Amino acid sequence: MFPVHRPRRIRQNPQLRAMVREHRLTRAALVQPLFAVPGRGVRREISSLAGQHHLSVDLLVEEARAIADAGIPAVLLFGIPESKDEQGSGAWDAQGIVQQATRALKREVPQLQVIADLCLCEYTSHGHCGIVTRRGDTAQVDNDATLALLARTAASQAEAGADVIAPSDMMDGRVAAIRRALDAAGHPELPILSYAAKFASAFYGPFRDAAGSAPAFGDRAGYQMDPANAREALREMELDYEEGADLLMVKPALPYLDILRAARERFEVPLAAYQVSGEYAQLIAAARAGWLDLERAMLETLTAIRRAGADVIITYFARPAAKLLP
Ligand SMILES: [Zn+2]
Structure with missing residues (x-):
């Protein structure tokens, strides 16, 4: 019995293949992470994240202009402050590094969306x-005491001109606390992109170098999610959605495509996925060793993330990918 069905018929040439392609990447879906540092004229490559830099605000603005010119709609902004303290007061300082960078970006490159x-x-x-409290020998992050500081930080970022507020802390109830704070501060229009299903992942390694944010003791397993838990991830997303999140994120991306797919089937709001530092660094390292074609591997991973259900992809590949995409 000769097969009636021959799937290869529609793969015969590039035109047919393009015509029947199910998922397409566009630049409009990409977000570039940026790291702001104090000073002037600072542009230091982050050794574990080849091609990514620590940038002082003046040079961050130049980088942002190039990102906008490349057709990328948004940046995700991180700050590395001059000094740190127990509470993290640099986060809500009106003269803090993210606030300074946000003001400069909105003044100089207003069309580029700043996701703080x-x-x-x-x-x-x-x-x-969050706030660490000690009970006897054990130190814990105090959920409810942290909420007030997150809310204060959100209001400060909004005041500086951020277009989207993106809480990544994984405290319970933070989306509701931030929503209330934004509304009370006169920013009811500002969307919240919640890092809703953020896993305690080994793939954050290079980022911790980049942000200087490795915990001095213990780990983040008491608030970030267990990589083994899928049902719990959906519950986390449901809670953030109910608390008023406008977009929901899964982080990391490639090791958690099943979570992204399940979320796609369950939620109507836009979904974001964060292709994290370790996902990026492993492709760069393998390409440098000559073990894979970076361009193809990059587009394949981004396509997989899109296919699983992401509307928005936060990626260190935004610049090179944008060059290749419509
Ligand atoms: Zn954190």
């Missing part, structure tokens, strides 16, 4: 994402 990452770990001396 909201967490305390870059600003705390202990590197945890």
